[in-house]
Amino acid sequence: MLPADLVSKASIDVHTHIYLPTYVEMLRKRDSVPRVVDRNGQSRLLILPGKDEEDSPDAGRPFGREYFDIGGKIRFMDNHGIAVSVLSLANPWVDFLPPAEAVALSRVFNDDMEAVCAASGGRLRGFGVLPLKAPAAAAEELARISTLRHLRGVIIGTSGAGNGLHDPALDPVWAEAARGGHMVFVHPHYGLGNAAYEGTGHALFLALGFPFETSAAIARLILAGVLDRHSKLKLLVAHAGGTLPYLAGRLDSCVGTERQVDFTLKAAPSEYLKRMYFDSIGYHTPALLALIALVGHERIMFGTDHPFFPPRDATLDLATCLWPSPQENYAAIEGLPAEQQQAILNANARRIMVL
Amino acid sequence: MLPADLVSKASIDVHTHIYLPTYVEMLRKRDSVPRVVDRNGQSRLLILPGKDEEDSPDAGRPFGREYFDIGGKIRFMDNHGIAVSVLSLANPWVDFLPPAEAVALSRVFNDDMEAVCAASGGRLRGFGVLPLKAPAAAAEELARISTLRHLRGVIIGTSGAGNGLHDPALDPVWAEAARGGHMVFVHPHYGLGNAAYEGTGHALFLALGFPFETSAAIARLILAGVLDRHSKLKLLVAHAGGTLPYLAGRLDSCVGTERQVDFTLKAAPSEYLKRMYFDSIGYHTPALLALIALVGHERIMFGTDHPFFPPRDATLDLATCLWPSPQENYAAIEGLPAEQQQAILNANARRIMVL
Numbered sequence: 181m182l183p184a185d186l187v188s189k190a191s192i193d194v195h196t197h198i199y200l201p202t203y204v205e206m207l208r209k210r211d212s213v214p215r216v217v218d219r220n221g222q223s224r225l226l227i228l229p230g231k232d233e234e235d236s237p238d239a240g241r242p243f244g245r246e247y248f249d250i251g252g253k254i255r256f257m258d259n260h261g262i263a264v265s266v267l268s269l270a271n272p273w274v275d276f277l278p279p280a281e282a283v284a285l286s287r288v289f290n291d292d293m294e295a296v297c298a299a300s301g302g303r304l305r306g307f308g309v310l311p312l313k314a315p316a317a318a319a320e321e322l323a324r325i326s327t328l329r330h331l332r333g334v335i336i337g338t339s340g341a342g343n344g345l346h347d348p349a350l351d352p353v354w355a356e357a358a359r360g361g362h363m364v365f366v367h368p369h370y371g372l373g374n375a376a377y378e379g380t381g382h383a384l385f386l387a388l389g390f391p392f393e394t395s396a397a398i399a400r401l402i403l404a405g406v407l408d409r410h411s412k413l414k415l416l417v418a419h420a421g422g423t424l425p426y427l428a429g430r431l432d433s434c435v436g437t438e439r440q441v442d443f444t445l446k447a448a449p450s451e452y453l454k455r456m457y458f459d460s461i462g463y464h465t466p467a468l469l470a471l472i473a474l475v476g477h478e479r480i481m482f483g484t485d486h487p488f489f490p491p492r493d494a495t496l497d498l499a500t501c502l503w504p505s506p507q508e509n510y511a512a513i514e515g516l517p518a519e520q521q522q523a524i525l526n527a528n529a530r531r532i533m534v535l
Numbered sequence: 536m537l538p539a540d541l542v543s544k545a546s547i548d549v550h551t552h553i554y555l556p557t558y559v560e561m562l563r564k565r566d567s568v569p570r571v572v573d574r575n576g577q578s579r580l581l582i583l584p585g586k587d588e589e590d591s592p593d594a595g596r597p598f599g600r601e602y603f604d605i606g607g608k609i610r611f612m613d614n615h616g617i618a619v620s621v622l623s624l625a626n627p628w629v630d631f632l633p634p635a636e637a638v639a640l641s642r643v644f645n646d647d648m649e650a651v652c653a654a655s656g657g658r659l660r661g662f663g664v665l666p667l668k669a670p671a672a673a674a675e676e677l678a679r680i681s682t683l684r685h686l687r688g689v690i691i692g693t694s695g696a697g698n699g700l701h702d703p704a705l706d707p708v709w710a711e712a713a714r715g716g717h718m719v720f721v722h723p724h725y726g727l728g729n730a731a732y733e734g735t736g737h738a739l740f741l742a743l744g745f746p747f748e749t750s751a752a753i754a755r756l757i758l759a760g761v762l763d764r765h766s767k768l769k770l771l772v773a774h775a776g777g778t779l780p781y782l783a784g785r786l787d788s789c790v791g792t793e794r795q796v797d798f799t800l801k802a803a804p805s806e807y808l809k810r811m812y813f814d815s816i817g818y819h820t821p822a823l824l825a826l827i828a829l830v831g832h833e834r835i836m837f838g839t840d841h842p843f844f845p846p847r848d849a850t851l852d853l854a855t856c857l858w859p860s861p862q863e864n865y866a867a868i869e870g871l872p873a874e875q876q877q878a879i880l881n882a883n884a885r886r887i888m889v890l
Contacts, residue, residue, distance in 0.1 A: 238795055344731075373727040376699075376751040381795035384754060387786045391778070392747050396731040399739055419785070423746070426781035429819025430774070431742045433863050437844045440593055440736030450819070464784025464805070466828035473821035489792045508788050 190263035192529035195365075195418065195459040195483025197270035199248045200292045206285070214272055216243050227272060230374055231385055241382075246487035246498050250296055254303055255499055256486055260506050263526075266533055267293065268307040268335040270488075271369035275312070275337050282311035286321050290328065297330035305535065307335040307365050315341055315349050319356040326360050332533050333363030333414070338370065338397035345397045346404035358412040363457070363533065365416040368393040386489075394422035399431060402452045403443050416481075420462035421453070425471040428453055450474065457532060459483035460524050463508045465515030468524075477520040481529040484509065545618035547884035550720075550773060550814040550838025552625035554603045555647045561640070569627055571598050582627060585729055586740055596737075601842035601853050605651055609658055610854055611841055615861050618881075621888055622648065623662040623690040625843075626724035630667070630692050637666035641676050645683065652685035660890065662690040662720050670696055670704050674711040681715050687888050688718030688769070693725065693752035700752045701759035713767040718812070718888065720771040723748040741844075749777035754786060757807045758798050771836075775817035776808070780826040783808055805829065812887060814838035815879050818863045820870030823879075832875040836884040839864065 199207070207216040207225075214227040219237050225247065226232035226240035233239070245252050247270070257265055269289060274282040286309050293306040308325040310318040325331050334357075341349045345366070357364050371377075371389030398417055407413060417424070424431070428450035435449055454475050461483045462468050471480060489505035490498055513521050529535060554562070562571040562580075569582040574592050580602065581587035581595035588594070600607050602625070612620055624644060629637040641664050648661040663680040665673040680686050689712075696704045700721070712719050726732075726744030753772055762768060772779070779786070783805035790804055809830050816838045817823050826835060844860035845853055868876050884890060 241794070372731055373747055373751060376727055376755070379796070380755070380758060381793045383758070383786075383789045383793040383796065383798075384751065387782060387789035388747070388751055388754060388778075391782060391785065392728055392743070396728060396739065396743055399743060400731070400735070403735060403738070420781075423743075423778040423781055426775075426778055426817070426822045426825060427742060427746060429817055429822060429863065429867060430746065431738075433818045433844065433860055434738045434742035436859060437847050438736045438738040439596070439847055439849075441734070441738065443738075462781070462784055463788045464829070466825040467781045467784060469828050470781060470821040470825035473824050474819070489788065492792050492794055494794075504791060505788055508784065512784060 190261045191482045191525045192533070192535065193257070193262045193265040193484050193486070194416070194481045194529050194533060195461055196253070196265045196267055196486045197488065198250070198253060198267050198296075199270055200289055200296065201248060202288055202292055203269060204248050214276060228382070228385065229370055231371070231382070244498060246490065250300070252499055253486070254300070256503070257303065259500065259502065260484065262484070264303060264305065264535055266305045266307060266332055266529070267297065268365060268367070269293065269309050271337060271367060273309045273335065273337060275339055275369065277311075279311060279313040279317075283314050283317045283321070286311045287324075290321070290325055290331065294328040294330050305330050305332050305533065307331065307333055307363075310334050310336055310353065312336060312340050312350065312353065313342060315352050319352040322353060322356045322362055323360065326362060333365060333416075335365040335367055338366065338368060338393055344400055346400040346406065351409065354406055354410040354413055357414070358410040361412065361414060363414045363416055365418065366394065366398065367418040368422070372396055391419050391422035394418055395424045395427065398422070398424055398456075399449065402449045403435070403445070405443075405445060407452045407455070408446045414457065416457040416459065418459060418461070420460060420467055420471050421456070421458045424453055425458075425467070425474045428474055457481065460513060461485055461509055462512055465512045468512055468516060472516070472520065477516070477523050478528055479532075480524045481532065482509070482513070482525045545616045546837045546880045547888070547890065548612070548617045548620040548839050548841070549771070549836045549884050549888060550816055551608070551620045551622055551841045552843065553605070553608060553622050553651075554625055555644055555651065556603060557643055557647050558624060559603050569631060582724075583737070583740065584725055586726070586737070599853060601845065605655070607854055608841075609655070611858070612658065614855065614857065615839065617839070619658055619660065619890055621660045621662060621687055621884070622652065623720060623722070624648065624664050626692060626722060628664045628690065628692060630694055630724065632666075634666060634669040634672075638669050638672045638676070641666045642679075645676070645680055645686065649683040649685050660685050660687050660888065662686065662688055662718075665689050665691055665708065667691060667694070667705065667708065668696050670707050674707040677708060677711045677717055678715065681717060688720060688771075690720040690722055693721065693723060693748055699755055701755040701761065703759075706764065709761055709765040709768055712769070713765040716767070716769065718769045718771055720773065721749065721753065722773040723777075727751055746774050746777035749773055750779045750782065753777070753779055753808075753811075754804065757804045758790070758800070760798075760800060762807045762810070763801050769812065771812040771814065773814060773816070775815060775822055775826050776811070776813045779808055780813070780822070780829045783829055812836065815868060816840055816864055817867055820867045823867055823871060827871070827875065832871070832878050833883060834887075835879045836887065837864070837868070837880045
């Protein structure tokens with residue numbers, strides 16, 4: 181248990197990333213994306229497929245201490261009113277590794293995450309990672325993660341074993357997640373519709389490509405009947421659900437009038453969304469209003485997406501300044517009724533993530 | 536002017552399509568998509584790129600009278616409480632034609648649309664089409680359209696002259712639209728992220744691919760400064776704005792933290808959305824709540840998307856049955872305060888479309 185003064189006040193951040201020291205070591209040794217390179221005396225993080233691969237000095241993003249320093253994470257939390265963070269390894273996790281390596285390194289990274297959280301004096305919990313290319317091993321690792329006292333489920337990308345989250349090959353993973361009640365945090369990495377964003381830097385890849393990717397992955401998972409087969413599966417959907425809370429009615433309607441494919445679902449697609457969990461990372465109140473109207477405010481938990489989206493002004497000290505992105509997400513929540521604010525900032529995460 | 540009893544009661548539908556007889560004639564003569572073919576004694580409409588091109592008997596969709604019969608449109612309106620419809624040619628308009636042919640046929644289709652609306656006893660108004668591959672000719676045709684008494688602007692796809700709506704080549708069209716105060720109705724056709732929807736029939740192509748396409752096109756148009764150069768441009772964005780009313784905050788944030796590209800806009804991207812117009816085709820109240828919270832209810836106008844999304848039950852008589860899709864959109868509006876309902880169903884369109 182956390183000290184009472186920590187759990188009852190301030191925010192709980194369920195969407196906040198770190199590259200663990202062992203992971204950074206691996207990224208520095210690689211010669212293709214994802215990797216960390218030194219260019220013109222600066223370390224740069226290259227992660228996005230088809231996006232960060234150029235040799236130019238401004239490819240990717242500056243790779244500062246905020247990406248790996250646990251002390252810096254705690255200071256960020258202090259500066260932004262965050263009592264507890266549920267850390268996750270940042271994308272692309274172990275997705276890009278050959279299966280055997282992914283299996284071995286998932287164990288290393290999960291043990292490291294447990295150690296980091298255990299040493300944090302109650303400030304940190306963590307999500308583990310899974311070698312989804314080896315689904316049987318992933319299911320085993322998921323069961324093992326539940327024995328690590330500071331971990332609270334897993335974070336996964338949308339590629340699964342290589343064919344998306346609707347792939348039947350993932351059923352052993354879903355079965356173990358449902359059996360054990362492990363939260364599965366679904367997060368984008370690959371982007372969707374990427375060719376349409378060329379010439380806009382990272383802006384539209386992140387603003388549109390990320391939520392589009394999440395939306396397509398979750399929609400396909402629903403249409404494939406994963407939640408009919410595994411009704412107790414607990415999914416946490418990144419970035420306020422991508423776009424699905426807005427498109428849920430359209431999705432129901434298009435599935436309802438589809439003539440070529442019979443999806444044989446037990447319920448309308450939007451009904452499955454109402455059983456999922458969401459972070460509050462929508463950046464403006466209108467998105468939260470739609471999300472709450474669809475799923476209720478009890479399923480929404482505060483998140484920051486730190487250390488991504490640092491301030492544009494490169495002269496700021498990232499360790500001490502206020503970051504615009506979490507401030508925007510706080511402001512979005514301030515547009516809601518007071519009891520909903522408290523639930524989203526703190527109480528929901530305490531209950532749902534068992535803090 | 537319309538008779539007073541028509542304009543003051545029932546709904547006005549600003550998003551409703553027709554394939555004019557001259558257009559159908561063209562589609563029947565073609566041997567590649569878009570086309571109308573007869574298979575197993577049934578006419579089928581093949582329009583979607585990379586989707587409807589198979590030779591299978593269930594490619595595309597059944598092509599019944601509802602797609603071209605004006606009398607049927609009026610009966611649909613009577614059955615669904617619609618006083619006036621602002622008709623638009625259905626996708627893909629003249630996008631696929633060589634420029635010279637597109638120029639010539641746009642004139643034909645626009646004159647036909649004017650004639651159809653003029654003969655409707657006040658029940659119909661129309662949007663014209665533009666040969667965007669020939670921007671100078673398109674600007675001229677737009678000026679000519681404003682002399683056709685029953686037309687109220689134009690409908691366009693997202694491809695523009697071939698390089699999207701952010702293409703500087705379209706500036707003559709935007710300039711004329713802004714100068715004349717012509718409404719430009721932006722509608723999807725091509726889909727975005729289509730490979731991710733394989734195996735789901737039309738369901739996800741339409742539920743996700745369409746709104747993603749619209750969102751990317753409008754976002755790029757904003758980021759390219761089109762609305763800074765043409766501040767009086769009036770845009771009507773299909774399907775409740777795609778996903779942008781949900782993602783507007785995220786778009787602002789991602790543009791605000793972008794380091795590789797300086798967009799030099801006069802305002803945050805969401806500010807431009809607040810100057811646009813939207814149909815109400817969101818299929819559930821949560822989407823409308825977000826849209827209203829972002830842009831206000833005064834900019835939203837009822838739409839049905841008829842004759843697309845017919846009932847799945849093939850035994851129903853499409854000419855007399857109630858269609859689920861407009862019923863869902865009526866139900867979504869019924870979740871709003873009464874004065875907002877009245878504005879969205881009738882008063883906004885009367886004012887904005889000058890009916």
